[in-house]
Amino acid sequence: MSDPQSIREAISTRGRPLNAVVTVLPAPDHEPAGPLAGLPVAVKDMIDIAGQPRGNGNPEDMAGPPAQADAPIISRLRELGADIAATTALLEYAAGAQHPLLPEARNPVAPHLTAGGSSGGSAALVGTGAVPAALGTDTGGSIRLPAHYCGVVGFKPSFGLLPVAGVQPLSPSLDHVGFLTSDVATAIRLFTALTGTAVPLADGGLRFGVLSSQLGDARLEPGIRASVEAAIARLAHRADVIDVGGAPLDLLNEPLGPIIRYESWQVHGETMTAHPDHFGATTARMLRAAAGVTREDYADALERRTTLLGPAAALLRDVDVLVGPAAPYAAPEISPPVDTPEGEIEGIFSGPYNATGQPAIVIPCGLTTDGLPVGLQLAAPRGEDARLLAAALFAEEALSVGGNVIV
Known part of the structure; x- marks a missing residue:
């Protein structure tokens, strides 16, 4: 590893x-x-670092008072010897839109395109090779989507595994802290140090459950489908590959939207009511829509989610991990706001794992015909993060596409 000053110059x-x-x-x-x-x-700039404002992708917050203490996840990283080297850009409040007064993080592979959201700055910085790891947050795919767009690894652990105290909330029942890394081994190093859980080597005998409903989704662009299917075919040379369908996961997208909107209004409604101009216009528009989700709507969505958890868990009954696409398309020019047609479908494959709380990881699996990265998403039962990381390491080796994307 380079010396700290060289790291900062590279950043x-x-x-x-x-x-x-x-x-x-x-x-x-x-x-x-x-x-x-x-x-x-x-570190994504919505996680407290002592002496730094929690910027939240918002100009007023970026000029605000510094945090008095590190968030617990930062304190723990420092105790373990990590060098907290920089803060990274994000979509405003991780809510799905760029603030108009701030520039959007660009893609390290194709800088005319977005790095993704909301943890785009973290993905882009890892993608340049400047740092091997960055923290992000993930409420519906905000780690895994930028990983897919930028050709890096994005790991969302099981819900509650890593502390979210000192982290700006968006939807507390869905918010996760996780990593963007240059390869799976680095994600394993962070996971093992932070949790004390060893990740065993997977030396064969793995069973991958293919989410054929996702691969057959008409919204999945053909180039992404081709890359993912080719990756699964390569996995089939070294492991068992079994079709498990996937409908229960698909159905979890239905309650996810009302849950996020209702909870985001509980977080931001007071500020939005008193100072609507604090937010960028697109974020404000989405928050106004969130105000219309009633407590009854929210209760119905929670009940629907609970009903689907058992069938979703049953998809893993005969396999070790699930495998499917990370997103329906490759990196667009800008991150589409979630209330646009493109934004509405961006998280259809990532969001269900926030609803279930399962650990999920995206690893690079190939390129489109235009040379844009494509990610493969794997998921394991909730609490089986070590199993997932072992399978991801196996898959990364089988696909032979690990490592940094260098500008």
């Missing part, structure tokens, strides 16, 4: 042209020790 020279960086943080004043000793980690 600036590679990350700033992509609008990925908010702040380059001071180098540690002591020699790091621990299982993550010297590992540079960037």
